[in-house]
Amino acid sequence: MRPLIRTSAVLAIGNEVLCGDVVNTNAAYIAGRLSRLGIECVAHSVIPDDMEMIVSETERLRKTADLIVTIGGLGPTQDDITKNAVARALGRELKYDPSTHEAVERFFSARGLEASANNERQCWQIEGSVLIPNDNGTAPGSLTETDDVTVAMFPGPPDELIPMFEDHFEPMIASRTERTTAEKVFIVYGLPESSLEEAIRENVTLSDNETLNTYIDDGAVRLVLTVTGKSPAECERQCAATSQALRRLFGEHLAEGREDELLEHIGKLLKDRNITLATAESLTGGLLAGEITKISGISSVFRGGAVTYVNEIKHMLLDVPDDILETYGAVSAQCAEKMARGAAKRFGTKAALSTTGVAGPSMSEGKKVGTVFIGIYFEGKTEVLANNYIGSREKIRRKTVMDALNLLRRYLENS
Numbered sequence: 432m433r434p435l436i437r438t439s440a441v442l443a444i445g446n447e448v449l450c451g452d453v454v455n456t457n458a459a460y461i462a463g464r465l466s467r468l469g470i471e472c473v474a475h476s477v478i479p480d481d482m483e484m485i486v487s488e489t490e491r492l493r494k495t496a497d498l499i500v501t502i503g504g505l506g507p508t509q510d511d512i513t514k515n516a517v518a519r520a521l522g523r524e525l526k527y528d529p530s531t532h533e534a535v536e537r538f539f540s541a542r543g544l545e546a547s548a549n550n551e552r553q554c555w556q557i558e559g560s561v562l563i564p565n566d567n568g569t570a571p572g573s574l575t576e577t578d579d580v581t582v583a584m585f586p587g588p589p590d591e592l593i594p595m596f597e598d599h600f601e602p603m604i605a606s607r608t609e610r611t612t613a614e615k616v617f618i619v620y621g622l623p624e625s626s627l628e629e630a631i632r633e634n635v636t637l638s639d640n641e642t643l644n645t646y647i648d649d650g651a652v653r654l655v656l657t658v659t660g661k662s663p664a665e666c667e668r669q670c671a672a673t674s675q676a677l678r679r680l681f682g683e684h685l686a687e688g689r690e691d692e693l694l695e696h697i698g699k700l701l702k703d704r705n706i707t708l709a710t711a712e713s714l715t716g717g718l719l720a721g722e723i724t725k726i727s728g729i730s731s732v733f734r735g736g737a738v739t740y741v742n743e744i745k746h747m748l749l750d751v752p753d754d755i756l757e758t759y760g761a762v763s764a765q766c767a768e769k770m771a772r773g774a775a776k777r778f779g780t781k782a783a784l785s786t787t788g789v790a791g792p793s794m795s796e797g798k799k800v801g802t803v804f805i806g807i808y809f810e811g812k813t814e815v816l817a818n819n820y821i822g823s824r825e826k827i828r829r830k831t832v833m834d835a836l837n838l839l840r841r842y843l844e845n846s
Contacts, residue, residue, distance in 0.1 A: 485516035749773030767806035
């Protein structure tokens with residue numbers, strides 16, 4: 432029987448990662464996915480494309496982890512030496528694999544191209560390894576087992592690594608974990624992280640097998656609740672109970688799901704209820720419409736948006752009255768309300784979102800940086816949120832977008 436996998440280490444290889452030219456998002460992704468399988472990540476390492484250093488680090492990590500996941504160095508160029516180094520560290524040989532050669536040939540043939548001579552390097556695999564198919568590139572991954580460690584190797588590009596990890600690798604090792612986990616992810620809007628953590632500490636009791644981590648996202652705080660137990664049913668029950676406590680505590684500030692899941696949730700609600708939508712943006716300059724158009728199939732309900740950066744265009748496109756602009760200014764609740772109404776009228780929609788404010792770096796209309804108004808028109812009703820954000824220009828714009836989407840979510844869920 433193969434040994435259980437309880438601990439893991441992530442080893443990223445590449446000069447471009449080490450010097451910061453490429454941000455190592457893969458390591459965070461892998462650690463998170465392994466955590467859901469009940470595998471604790473005990474180390475992250477980043478080293479250059481250096482044979483001796485890869486050998487040394489692999490030997491060091493095998494003493495502390497049951498599973499080592501390497502990232503990068505599986506391509507066809509001379510500096511792609513990960514397989515050679517790991518094979519040496521494990522005391523294995525490299526052997527030519529005809530199936531990899533066939534897969535490489537198919538990849539290029541399907542695109543009307545021919546493989547280069549250096550692609551031959553990718554056809555050599557560690558003796559005794561099992562291939563992890565790569566449906567989006569020429570570099571397959573591999574899973575190699577020894578008596579004391581399992582090594583999984585992946586290419587660096589995330590659009591290759593992620594489907595390989597989820598579609599092929601996770602099923603390979605799912606039976607080798609002794610624990611099961613349940614996870615819920617929430618986004619909390621409109622509350623600073625310090626206040627949020629204090630509220631959780633005072634109102635939510637966590638068991639020893641529960642963790643609740645907070646992360647600063649652009650414009651919001653992400654909560655990740657993880658429950659580890661002996662059975663899926665036990666984990667799900669406990670996770671549901673704690674999730675309910677969080678919902679009672681944060682109310683409308685809390686939305687379930689990661690940002691991409693939240694966008695899909697909003698899109699589904701819009702489509703299911705046949706609520707057409709438009710946007711009117713000033714300080715966000717099209718960012719809000721850009722987020723909305725990330726949703727697949729959103730063209731069935733999203734009619735369009737107007738970027739009205741100056742007062743003349745607010746008046747011309749959105750019918751914001753001159754007396755509103757003269758009396759209250761463009762950065763005002765009154766202007767945000769008229770912008771939302773004007774967008775709904777201009778695009779013929781049931782709902783509309785508007786944004787106006789001061790992103791900085793200097794004051795505008797006598798209003799300080801971070802003053803923001805978000806308007807919503809929803810089936811005849813309007814509401815405006817007033818906010819005072821802190822941070823850089825881009826952070827203020829990003830917070831505005833996230834709070835506008837959350838405002839829309841609230842209306843959709845309550846409609």
